Amino acid sequence: MEPDRLVYPLLKHVLMGPVMRAAFLPRVRGLAHVPRIGPVILAANHLAFLDSFVLPLMVPRRVHFLGKHEYFTGTDMKGRAVATLFRGLGAIAVDRSGGRAALDALDTSAAVLERGGVFAIHPEGTRSPDGRLYRGRTGVARLAMRTGAPVVPVAIGGTDRLQPRGRAVPRPGRIELTIGAPMDFQGRDDGIPRGKAAREVTDEIMDAIQRLSGQEYVDDYAPRPAED
Structure with missing residues (x-):
């Protein structure tokens, strides 16, 4: 068994899971x-x-997600601890610097789904700067149409109050997780350009998230901060 698969149950059921429930009193629907x-x-x-920890710790299945390559490359004690934490929670390192970064990320995500796994993604591509919901990037739609995997919309609430930008350690308080019904997009790109289908599917997914979260929607991409 891989080391990260040994770390996962320890983090979820013994260490971080109980601590998160005590600190954040999660309400999951x-x-x-x-x-x-x-x-x-x-x-x-x-x-x-x-948010990167909410889904892996609150959903009853093992959840995978992409993490910045930098989280996995530290060589000192802190860097190794961070890498172990992220791998244990299901993060997969991805290098976002090269021209093939988007394709590599798509291939990596698809591989998780083709093995029958759970993959989590934030279609906005970065954290909201002001609590509003921003236009989704089409990677989520391309992934759904490529693999046939259903998309389950999720609304996370309260994490921005507990950990605003610039705050390293979140303060205690309540968070909410609202999960919607699965959405099936198999065959949506049949007979129409893949790009057009991807945009339409992404907009439908964002609309479902918005209905769950109640956030104000902004039909523009969220600005990506330098440190994101």
């Missing part, structure tokens, strides 16, 4: 919408860095 088996894409809004 709609867990029954997450399929018990088979591939699924969890598409969530993105309010704070804390």
Whole structure:
């Protein structure tokens, strides 16, 4: 068994899971919408860095997500601890610097789903700067149409109040997780350009997230901060 698969149950059920429940009093609705088996894409809004830990620790299946390559390359004690934490939670390192970065990320995500796994993605591509929901990038739609995996919309609430930008350690308080019904997009690109289909599907996913979260929607991409 791989080391990260040994770390995962320890983090989720012994260490971070209980601590998160005690500190953030999570209110989770709609867990029954997450399929018990088979591939699924969890598409969530993105309010704070804390979001990266909410889904892996609150959803009953092992969740994978992409993490910046820099989180996995530290050589000192802190760097190794961070890398172990992210791998244990299901993060997969991706280098976002090269011209093939988007294609590599898509291939990596698809591989998780083709193995029957759960992959989490924030379609906005970065954290919201002001709590509003921004236009989604089409990677989530391309992934759904390529693999046939259903998309489950997720609304995360409260994490931006507990961990605003610039705050490294979140303060205690309540967070909410609202999970919607699975959305099936198989065959949506039949007979129409893939780019047009991807835009339409992405907009439908963002609309579902917005209905769950109640956020104001901005039909523009969120600005990506230098440190994101």
